[in-house]
Amino acid sequence: MEVRWTRKDLLSLEELSKEEIELILQTAESFKEVSSREIKKVPALRGKTIANLFFEPSTRTRTSFEIAAKRLSADIVNFSSSDSSTSKGESLRDTAKNIEAMHVDTIVMRHSSSGSAEYLARSIRAGVVNAGDGIHEHPTQGLLDIFTIRERKKKLEWIKVCLVGDILHSRVARSNIWGLKKLGAKITVCGPPTLIPTKIEELGVEVCYDLDKIIGEQDVLNILRIQLERQKGAFFPSIREYAAEYGISKERMKKAKPDVIIMHPGPVNRGVELASEVADGDRSVILDQVTNGVAVRMAVLFLTTLVER
Amino acid sequence: MGFFFAALGADESADALVADIAMDKLILDAPSIDRSVARMAHEILEKNKGVEGLALVGIQTRGVTLAKRLADAMESIVHAKVPLGILDINLYRDDLTRVSEQPIIRKTEINFDLDNKIIVLVDDVLYTGRTIRSALDALIDFGRPKRIELAVLIDRGHRELPIRADFVGKNIPTREEELVHVHFKETDSKDEVVVEDGS
Numbered sequence: 001m002e003v004r005w006t007r008k009d010l011l012s013l014e015e016l017s018k019e020e021i022e023l024i025l026q027t028a029e030s031f032k033e034v035s036s037r038e039i040k041k042v043p044a045l046r047g048k049t050i051a052n053l054f055f056e057p058s059t060r061t062r063t064s065f066e067i068a069a070k071r072l073s074a075d076i077v078n079f080s081s082s083d084s085s086t087s088k089g090e091s092l093r094d095t096a097k098n099i100e101a102m103h104v105d106t107i108v109m110r111h112s113s114s115g116s117a118e119y120l121a122r123s124i125r126a127g128v129v130n131a132g133d134g135i136h137e138h139p140t141q142g143l144l145d146i147f148t149i150r151e152r153k154k155k156l157e158w159i160k161v162c163l164v165g166d167i168l169h170s171r172v173a174r175s176n177i178w179g180l181k182k183l184g185a186k187i188t189v190c191g192p193p194t195l196i197p198t199k200i201e202e203l204g205v206e207v208c209y210d211l212d213k214i215i216g217e218q219d220v221l222n223i224l225r226i227q228l229e230r231q232k233g234a235f236f237p238s239i240r241e242y243a244a245e246y247g248i249s250k251e252r253m254k255k256a257k258p259d260v261i262i263m264h265p266g267p268v269n270r271g272v273e274l275a276s277e278v279a280d281g282d283r284s285v286i287l288d289q290v291t292n293g294v295a296v297r298m299a300v301l302f303l304t305t306l307v308e309r
Numbered sequence: 310m311g312f313f314f315a316a317l318g319a320d321e322s323a324d325a326l327v328a329d330i331a332m333d334k335l336i337l338d339a340p341s342i343d344r345s346v347a348r349m350a351h352e353i354l355e356k357n358k359g360v361e362g363l364a365l366v367g368i369q370t371r372g373v374t375l376a377k378r379l380a381d382a383m384e385s386i387v388h389a390k391v392p393l394g395i396l397d398i399n400l401y402r403d404d405l406t407r408v409s410e411q412p413i414i415r416k417t418e419i420n421f422d423l424d425n426k427i428i429v430l431v432d433d434v435l436y437t438g439r440t441i442r443s444a445l446d447a448l449i450d451f452g453r454p455k456r457i458e459l460a461v462l463i464d465r466g467h468r469e470l471p472i473r474a475d476f477v478g479k480n481i482p483t484r485e486e487e488l489v490h491v492h493f494k495e496t497d498s499k500d501e502v503v504v505e506d507g508s
Binding site for chain 2: 039042043047
């Protein structure tokens with residue numbers, strides 16, 4: 001039974017079924033080919049308008065969505081918080097309603113409040129694609145991570161994925177966990193106890209505080225960014241100590257499987273969570289993630305924008 | 310009629326249900342399909358004077374199967390391989406934003422240069438011509454072929470665009486309500502062409 005896409009929004013991977021995630025991945029595979037053509041454009045969303053509404057600074061996610069929309073022939077406009085009327089005190093709902101009144105079909109939003117994407121989706125008729133809401137989810141990052149793992153490992157069932165670093169503040173971690181669990185991967189989260197949320201085991205993941213103990217059995221190491229800007233307290237003694245305990249150094253790589261892949265959602269703090277030699281090494285798939293991000297976002301924009309409102 | 314359930318692929322089960330109630334007319338059986346494919350292969354070679362500069366592009370999904378069979382048939386005649394491409398036309402459809410059910414986007418794979426090639430576009434059934442219109446747009450995005458020709462197993466008439474096929478397996482007069490199903494072993498477990506009374 002082939003599943004059909006019926007959602008105008010993509011808010012989280014928690015709400016998607018395994019089949020819906022697989023449909024996005026399959027669609028993304030077809031779109032990946034489009035980006036490799038000499039004419040990198042198909043007319044699929046001709047005449048549709050997509051708005052990027054970013055209340056948090058972002059270059060790569062916004063650009064990735066912008067390129068994705070353009071390769072589908074959609075028109076895309078950018079709103080950012082600094083030049084939008086939110087800085088004049090307008091509410092999120094009013095801002096979105098105004099954008100919608102200009103007959104925008106889909107809004108791609110990033111916001112610092114968890115749950116803001118869902119709130120927006122309920123308030124307007126236009127589709128909403130969550131490009132990161134607080135510490136809740138970042139579904140397209142989760143999808144592109146899953147796509148990249150599947151591309152490299154040829155399957156997801158029983159693949160061992162370790163998320164390393166700041167799990168507490170990471171929406172990327174949450175989207176990875178929800179998506180990968182549904183597709184049968186085995187997940188371990190690893191980081192300082194202060195950055196691992198309590199009761200995270202209830203999501204069906206293993207918890208480990210000693211990276212060296214488990215690194216040898218992992219197929220994938222997804223290294224999360226130490227988000228110094230998002231932390232409002234002292235979660236570890238010093239950056240140097242963090243790097244020594246959890247940073248992926250050349251030395252530590254010797255303990256890993258020879259075919260392990262190193263992932264990172266970017267931007268990388270070189271020398272903190274990831275040594276430069278590893279980030280640029282032959283096990284790193286960081287730039288594949290960026291390439292695949294465009295294909296995955298094309299798939300998401302294509303599927304959501306064409307749903308009847 | 311119970312054998313329809315066993316004979317058809319999983320994605321055809323909805324069709325099979327309908328087919329089980331309505332009477333299906335068998336238009337081509339497996340040997341007839343083989344003969345049609347063999348003849349079309351000869352015609353393509355005759356018209357293009359061999360396989361020099363020739364390439365086949367099958368339209369997903371059953372056009373791909375037919376294109377593979379044509380390529381094999383041509384290879385057995387001239388002992389030379391013909392490049393084979395796969396095309397999904399859904400992103401180029403003129404009704405994409407209007408269809409209520411979204412199409413599944415399958416892969417497109419054209420691993421050769423189209424410039425100055427003679428492309429034989431291959432599909433199972435030619436009907437309104439809109440699929441072929443989409444395919445032409447898609448092909449042009451890949452390059453500038455010297456010429457594009459069209460090969461179909463079944464031409465059932467009722468064109469809505471000025472498009473015709475260069476190579477046809479069989480012309481069959483149909484009413485618009487009727488449904489033409491091409492089944493191939495590769496996807497549907499048996500070779501046959503049937504017309505279903507859609508009314």
